[in-house]
Amino acid sequence: MKEKNWYAIYTKPRWEKKVSKLLTDRHIVTYCPLNKVKRRWSDRMKTVWVPLLPSYVFVYIETSDMQKVRETPGVVNFVYIEGKPAIVKDFEVARIRKFLSEFENVELEPFNPQRNQxxxxxxxxxxxxxxxxxxxxxxxxxxxxxxxxxxxxxxxxxxxxxxx
Structure with a gap:
């Protein structure tokens, strides 16, 4: 049996949900972390679901499915670390799912280490x-x-x- 892993893919801007749907239609397991956010329009407040990680979607695939993912409209490429597609650990995806199920209006802040930290x-x-x-x-x-x-x-x- 071949091993499946989570991988991060980079999408065209504002294509996260579309790419997730297209890949799901191709029988590929995806996870597009969505953040529940309240937005103000001039006449009302509305709750919308926006991608937590702009231009990123996670896919759970075997390496043999990588080409099928790359050929999907809206997919730019896999996220690479040290020349190889970055494998995302199962517990990291589970942690994001759990966090988003418990909290709304989540904001991302970049990690910028400081001296003595x-x-x-x-x-x-x-x-x-x-x-x-x-x-x-x-x-x-x-x-x-x-x-x-x-x-x-x-x-x-x-x-x-x-x-x-």
Missing amino acids: RVMINQGILVEEEGRVIDLKNNKVEVAIQSLNYNLVALFDKSKLINN
């Missing part, structure tokens, strides 16, 4: 290790990890860190 590594060999930001260099972050009374210092891509 505590962070956790979320990818690679040091996954779930905690550290402290020492220095910032463009998209790279120098992190000190305490081990055996020594600081192990490593340079990480900002995308591999989460606020702790």
